[in-house]
Amino acid sequence: MENFNLVIFGxxxxxxxxxxxxxxxxxxxxxxxxxxxIVCIGRKEWNNEKFIKYLYEFINTNLKDFDQxxxxxxxxxxxxxxxxxxxxxxxxxLKKYLEELENKHKIKHxxxxxxxxxxxxxxxxxxxxxxNRLGEEKDGYKRLIIEKPxxxxxxxxxxLNELITRSFREEQIYRIDHYLGKxxxxxxxxxxxxxxxxxxxxxxxxxxxxxxxVSESLGVENRGNYYDxxxxxxxxxxxxxxxxxxxMTIDCPGKLEAESIRREKxxxxxxxxxxxxxxxxxxxxxxxYKKELNVDKNSITPTFAALKLNIxxxxxxxxxxxxxxGKKLExxxxxxxxxxxxxxxxxxxxxxxxxxxxxxxxxxxxxxNIRFNTKKPGLKxxxxxxDLKFSYKNxxxxxxxxxYEKLFSExxxxxxxNFTSWEExxxxxxxxxxxxxxxxxxxxxQNSNGPKEADxxxxxxxxxxxxxxx
Numbered sequence: 217m218e219n220f221n222l223v224i225f226g227x228x229x230x231x232x233x234x235x236x237x238x239x240x241x242x243x244x245x246x247x248x249x250x251x252x253x254i255v256c257i258g259r260k261e262w263n264n265e266k267f268i269k270y271l272y273e274f275i276n277t278n279l280k281d282f283d284q285x286x287x288x289x290x291x292x293x294x295x296x297x298x299x300x301x302x303x304x305x306x307x308x309x310l311k312k313y314l315e316e317l318e319n320k321h322k323i324k325h326x327x328x329x330x331x332x333x334x335x336x337x338x339x340x341x342x343x344x345x346x347x348n349r350l351g352e353e354k355d356g357y358k359r360l361i362i363e364k365p366x367x368x369x370x371x372x373x374x375x376l377n378e379l380i381t382r383s384f385r386e387e388q389i390y391r392i393d394h395y396l397g398k399x400x401x402x403x404x405x406x407x408x409x410x411x412x413x414x415x416x417x418x419x420x421x422x423x424x425x426x427x428x429x430v431s432e433s434l435g436v437e438n439r440g441n442y443y444d445x446x447x448x449x450x451x452x453x454x455x456x457x458x459x460x461x462x463x464m465t466i467d468c469p470g471k472l473e474a475e476s477i478r479r480e481k482x483x484x485x486x487x488x489x490x491x492x493x494x495x496x497x498x499x500x501x502x503x504x505y506k507k508e509l510n511v512d513k514n515s516i517t518p519t520f521a522a523l524k525l526n527i528x529x530x531x532x533x534x535x536x537x538x539x540x541x542g543k544k545l546e547x548x549x550x551x552x553x554x555x556x557x558x559x560x561x562x563x564x565x566x567x568x569x570x571x572x573x574x575x576x577x578x579x580x581x582x583x584x585n586i587r588f589n590t591k592k593p594g595l596k597x598x599x600x601x602x603d604l605k606f607s608y609k610n611x612x613x614x615x616x617x618x619x620y621e622k623l624f625s626e627x628x629x630x631x632x633x634n635f636t637s638w639e640e641x642x643x644x645x646x647x648x649x650x651x652x653x654x655x656x657x658x659x660x661x662q663n664s665n666g667p668k669e670a671d672x673x674x675x676x677x678x679x680x681x682x683x684x685x686x
Contacts, residue, residue, distance in 0.1 A: 217243060217628045218250045220326040221318055225301065225341050226333025227256030228267070231363070233274045235394075236332065237290075239620035241275060245286045248625065251323050254294045255314060259301070267296035293321075301337045307344035314350075325356035328627055331363060334442070338362075339379060346383040353388075361390045361627055364455045365446060366636075369652055370645040377638050386638060390627050395456040396634040397619030399608060400582045404463040404552075405472070407576075407584065415468070417556070420535045424571065426464065427538045427553040427682055428457050430578075431545040433663070435502065436519070440510030447517040448499075449648050452541045458485065458644045459636065460578075461525070461539070464552060465532055474632035478640060485643040489526040490650070497523035497651060500658045500667040502544040516655050519543045522670035523651075524677075538674055540681065544662040550578035553682040559589075570601050575682070582608040 222240070224232055243249045256267060268291050276282055297313055299306025318325055329345065331338060345351050351358045360380065367373025380389060395401055408414055417423070430452060436443040443451065462481040469476035500520035506513050520542030527537065554574040573587040586604040591597070626634055636644075658667035665671075665681070674681055 217248055217252065217625055219252070219324045220328060220628050221253040221255060221314060221323065222328045222330060222624075223255045223257065223314065224330045224332050225257050226331070226337065227296070228258035228260045228262070228270075229332055231332045232256065233271055234278075235620050236330065237271050237294075238275060238279060239618060239624055241279065241286060241290055242618065243621050243624065244290050245283055248621075251321075252293060253317055253321055253323060254290075255297055255317065256294060257297045257299060257310070260298070262296060262298065264294075264296045268294055301333070301340040301344070304344075307340075308348050310344075311348045311350055326628075327356065327358050328361055328624075329359065330361045335365070335368075335376075338376065342379050342383055351383045351388070357388075357630065358384070359388050359390055359627060359630075360384050361392050363392055365450045366391055366455075366641050367645065368446070368450060370642065370649045373641060373645050377642075381638075387632070389638070390632065390635040391637075391641060392623055393455050393459050393634075393636055394619040394623065395578075396459055396636075397622040398578055398582075399617070400576055400578045400584070401460060401463065402622070402634065404460075404576065405466075405469075405477075409468050419531045420533060422556055423535055424555045424557045425536045425538065425677075425679060426555065427540070428460050428464075428551075429539075429553065429682070429684075430457060430541040430550040431547060432541075432543045433545060433548040435505070435544045435662075436508050436511065438509065440508045443519075444511045444515055444517050447652075448519055448521045448541060448543070449651055453521055453523070453539065453651075454644050454648045455636075457539050457541060458647070460552065461537060462640075465527060465537075467531065472633070474635075477633050478637045482637070482639050482643060483529075484527060485640060485647065487527050487529045487532075488647050489528050490647060493523070493525075493647070494650060494654065496525075496673065497521060497654070498658060498667060498669045498673050499654055499656065500542065500660045500670070502542075502660055502662050504662070505544075516657060518654075518657055520545075520660060520666045520670070522666065522673055524673065536677065538679075538681070540666065540670060542660075542666050546663050546665055547684075548580060549684055551684060552576040552578070555679075555682075573682075575684075577684075 224236060226232070240249065240254065271294070272287065272291070275287060295317060297310065299310070301307065314327070315325065331341065367376045408418055462484045465484050466480035469480045498521070499518040501517065502519050505511060505519055506515050522538070522540040525537045525539065552575070556572040558571045570589060575585040577583045584606045587601055588604065589599045590602050592600045623634060658669050660667040671681065
């Protein structure tokens with residue numbers, strides 16, 4: 217990454233200190249950053265010194281193997297600009313401020329505008345960018361990076377997109393989903409399409425069903441106000457799980473480039489059967505959620521969802537995809553589980569055969585398990601299921617790149633492959649839009665696997681949720 221200015225709107229929030237600045241620090245430490253600026257825009261009455269101290273206190277405490285030399289170099293490129301987003305004078309002065317800094321540091325006027333603020337501030341910021349011509353590319357690229365959720369439903373998402381496209385073209389807009397930057401998620405396509413032992417059997421002829429599980433052990437913590445207005449469908453299903461589903465199921469894009477990948481992902485989302493969705497979902501809320509800080513005491517916001525999706529195309533017709541995600545669950549983990557069809561070659565009852573499985577672990581570990589049958593040693597003809605395991609940590613060590621590092625790098629290079637298009641986003645909202653108004657919730661105990669009704673959802677199909685580690 218070189219010759220760019222990262223402009224962060226909402227820089228005094230948690231996202232900047234917990235994700236964005238640590239990602240830049242790591243990129244610099246690994247010598248992937250050069251000739252850059254970081255301009256942080258916030259409403260707090262801070263000066264540069266106070267803001268950098270605020271960042272340092274977090275970085276120094278929370279980053280492993282903190283390197284003071286790297287931090288000293290990074291902090292010299294960080295500038296704090298104080299303004300309210302609806303302050304016309306402050307926002308109009310931003311253009312001159314950015315240009316003067318870029319000229320001082322002798323970098324091009326290439327800018328990544330990062331929306332790290334609450335969605336209600338987007339309109340003020342985008343209108344100011346348009347009014348002050350901050351999106352024009354006469355003297356360098358200008359790209360907008362925007363965090364999820366992209367809208368709250370299909371109507372607000374469409375309105376937001378109309379607002380943004382008045383100032384930026386589609387190819388300038390980077391709708392970020394940090395799950396797409398995770399190593400095992402970005403590896404799904406290569407795992408499928410660069411190995412001839414997997415690609416020919418990745419279809420409804422051989423696969424019985426699949427699951428996508430993303431569980432969190434924490435509750436809403438200090439995000440009660442945001443979460444109570446969002447809920448699990450907006451926070452996880454419409455974006456993270458939907459994107460993992462598309463990577464699992466798309467046809468080969470032909471080329472590893474944004475246009476081809478996005479086209480195939482869009483076809484999958486369009487093919488999702490929307491008719492029976494409301495009958496195939498269980499929503500839950502964890503015990504004592506209503507007592508959380510800044511949560512409505514009468515809240516009907518779901519913190520858990522389990523649902524079954526069907527994809528009506530040639531490759532996947534008849535294969536159910538079970539998705540489950542929630543907060544305050546037993547453990548923090550994310551994985552994809554593929555269950556192949558039962559073996560029909562041997563009918564000898566003395567031979568206890570189990571179907572093959574693939575488990576792609578996303579977090580906390582990054583690895584891939586392939587489960588297959590083999591003969592047990594001994595005189596008898598008997599089988600046992602065993603694991604063939606690939607571990608990122610064991611092969612590549614601990615220095616695998618983090619999601620935001622990867623996505624920053626791709627945005628600076630103009631690579632949209634791991635950012636969602638407007639068409640993908642729009643079709644994803646169409647899938648979940650009807651589910652947003654469902655009011656039937658099942659309470660579940662904290663540190664459990666969710667409500668028992670989620671088990672019944674999959675059990676009625678004669679299947680079970682995969683239990684990690686079993």
